[in-house]
Amino acid sequence: MTVKVPAVRSNRVIVKAHTLRIEEERFGWKLILPSVIIIGSLIIYPIIYNMYLSLFDVKLQGANIYIGLQNYKNVLTDPSFWHAVLTTFIYVIGTTIGTTLIGLGVALVMVKNFPFRSLVRALILLPYIAPVISVVFSWQFFFDPVNGLFMHVTYDMLHLFEKRFSLIGSPQNAVIVAIIFNIWRSFPFSYLMILSRLQSIDNSGYEAAEIDGASSWQKFRYITFPELYFVIGSIVILRVIWNFNKFEDVYLLTDNVKVLSVYTYFKAFTGVMDQGQGAALALIQFLLLIGFILFYVKKVLKW
Amino acid sequence: MVVKKKNIIRKTGFFLLILLIVTFAVFPFLQMLSLSLKYQFDWGNPSLIPKKINLEAYKELLNIGTKLRAVPDSIKRLLENKALTRAQRRSITKKYQETGDVFPFLRYFGNSFFLSFTASFISLIVATLGAYSFSRINYRGRGIIQRGVLFVYMFGGILLLIPLYQVAIKSGLARTGSGSFISLLIIYMVQTLPVSLYMLGNYFRSIPFSIEEAALIDGCTRFEIIYRVIIPLSLPALSTVFIYAFMIAWNEYLFASVFLRSYKNLYTLPIGLKALFVSKNAIWDRIMAASILTATPVVILFMIVQKNLVSGLTSGGVKE
The missing domain is CATH 1.20.5 (Single alpha-helices involved in coiled-coils or other helix-helix interfaces)
Structure with missing residues (x-):
């Protein structure tokens, strides 16, 4: 019981x-x-x-017509598509390397103590938080052939060119400007990520290295860099994903740079508005990105 | 002595470096401000300080004192005629106000504000419940949902644009202005939802569970815990997420340009500005003034939550 x-x-x-x-x-x-x-x-x-x-000839009015893989065939046999792929790769590689390096450099400076540091830290976030649309026009003005500062310096003062021209007027130059613009806009992001990691590194390692007589390069190479390896790895993959899909940062600055998003936008929403092909393009872009990520995770991060 | 000299060189080099970084970051903003205040004859002058301050651009955009400027004198005389009724008078002046010459900045501002505010508010409510669920409660399928939210990060806007546009067309929503506007509102809510879920989930996990336990023992239900304990405790995080979502919607161009294309009255600021720039060649003062006014609310909001936002951004990356 x-x-x-x-x-x-x-x-x-x-x-x-x-x-x-x-x-x-x-x-x-x-x-x-x-x-x-x-x-x-x-x-x-x-x-x-x-x-x-993506398997249909999409009509804006009336029923869609099934055409199988024809959209994909059209896309893949179009040389302008391959040109867009190349432009995208140049854009993604340029912006990713640029943002990461500049972010790293700025973080290494900002981790030191100096007067007005918090003000400076706040100011350099501005490019990242301001709406794209509000900053593109200032950049366009900078390269404006008539009034812009760039032409004033390179043509009037340094006589580098034979006549005034718009640097964002031709696709070859415009892609460089688009890359610089994106680096300017997103370096604060990588800077912030790296800075927060830098601030959490224990100081005792540096003190020991100092006693052993290590140079500042050695300190960076053998103490700082290994600590940053993971955060840099994640910045790179995030930037690749975002920049691969970037639309606004490119299109609003100049429509001369046809990265894949812009290329698809033009195909699907201007002229004949071929949305079936646009759908195929968007899917191909997505698969390219997935492929790249798998490659990156396996080969670079070695997971 | 040598060491001292070397130190001075180092120090000046360091300050020059800081100056360079700040200039690089801030110059486009200074140029924007300067140009918005310059007269046309001054545009080619590389100095950032205007020779003469020009406030016309701001006045025009904000509709200060320009109500009747475009009205010809003959019409003004007609308006003074006492025989006219008020309604007639209003319809006449209205005709002259909407000549298209004036950029309806305030209306676009209002549209943008309404869309961004409503979308991020709804998204915040949905995300609070969702994030609480997967950061606090154990159930099958939780892991899939958490990973799914991360996976959504990989989708670019363009991948969703065509199918969503097709849905809007086929369902008839895109046929009317209000339908398109509502579609856009829903899209903005969806676009900001994964970010909000992710950020809030991270934050809720940092609240000690013992606080909730105490409330449970006091007889609170789970739902009461959310709005009596969790929400008051996470107000800073909630406002940060709200502002972040607001900024995403405020900046959005791609979907707005497609959905609102044929409804000029419903334009948001990004498409309005782009249209202004394309339609009229090189009216730099107005373009720059509009840019400044577009950036201002976002910058102010940012300054309010700067500390929280910065730590939120670095706690694992946030979708752009």
């Missing part, structure tokens, strides 16, 4: 704990459900619908 009572009670506790857990699970699902429905119906479903559309 004396044994029975606690047994019953503990059974009841288990049952109660079990229903509590089910209740908890149900509550968790209730809370996440709106997010799941929204993301499912407005992100996942459209992507599947995009695959479906």
Whole structure:
């Protein structure tokens, strides 16, 4: 008798704990459900619908016509598509390396103590937070052939060129400007990530190295850099993903630089508005990105 | 002595470096401000300080004192005629106000503000519940959802643009201005949702569970805990996420340019500015003044939450 009572009670506790857990699970699902429905119906479903559309000749009015893989064939045999791929790679590589290096350099400076440091730190975030649309015109003015400062310095003062011209007027030069513009806009991001890592490095390693007579380069190479390796690796992959898909930063500055997003935009929303081909293009761009990420994760991060 | 000299060189070099970095970051903004205040004859002058201050651009954009400027004198005389009813008078002046010569900056500003505010507010509510769920409650499928949110980061806007546009066309939403506007509102909410979920999830995990336990023992239900304990505790994080989402929507160009293309009254600031720049060649003072006014709210919001935003940004990267 004396044994029975606690047994019953503990059974009841288990049952109660079990229903509590089910209740908890149900509550968790209730809370996440709106997010799941929204993301499912407005992100996942459209992507599947995009695959479906890429198999059709999409009409703006009336029914779509099934054409199988014709859109893909059209895209892949078009030399301007391959040119866009090349431009995208140049853009992504240039911007990623540029932002990471400049971010690293700026972080190494900002980690030191100097007067007005917090003001300076706030000021250099401005490019990152200001809306793209509000800064593109200032950059365009900078390269304006008539009034811009760039021509004033290179033509009037240094006599580097034979006549005034717009540096963003031709595709070859414009891609360089687009890269510099993107570096300017996003270096604060990599700087912030690197700075927060730098600040958490323990000082004792440096002190020991100093006693051993290490040079500042050696200190950077053997103490700082290994600590930063992971954060730099993640900056690179984030920047690759974002810059590969960049649209606004390029298109609003100049429509001369046809990276894939801009190329697709022109195909799908100007002229004949070939949205079927646009859908195929968007999907190809996505697959290229996934391919690159898998390669990067395996070969560079060696996961 | 030698050491001292070397030190001085080092120090000046260091300050020059800081000066260089700050100039690189800030110069485009200074140029913007300077140009918005310059008269046309002054545009080619490389100095950043205007020879004469010109406030016309700001006045025009903000609609100060320009109400009747475009109205010819003959019409003005007609307006003074006492025989006219008020409604007639208003319809006449209205004709002259919307000549298209004036850039309806305030209306675009209003459109942008309404879209960004509503979208990020709804997204914040949905994300608070969702983030609480997957950061605090154990259930099957939680891991998939968490990873799924990260996966969504990889999708560029262009991948969603065509299918969503097709859906809007086929469902008839894109046929009316209000339908397009609502579509855009929903899209902005969706676009800011993954970021909000991710940032809030990270934050909720940093709140000690013991606080919730105490509330549970006091007899609070789970839902009460969310709005009595979690929300008050995470107000700084919530406002940061809200402002971040607001900034995403405020900056958005791609979807707005497609959905609002044929509804000029509903333009947001980014497409309005771009259209202004394309339609009229080189009216630099107005373009720059509009740029400054577009950037100002975002910069102010940023300054309010600077500290939180910076730590939020660095806690694992945020979608752009």
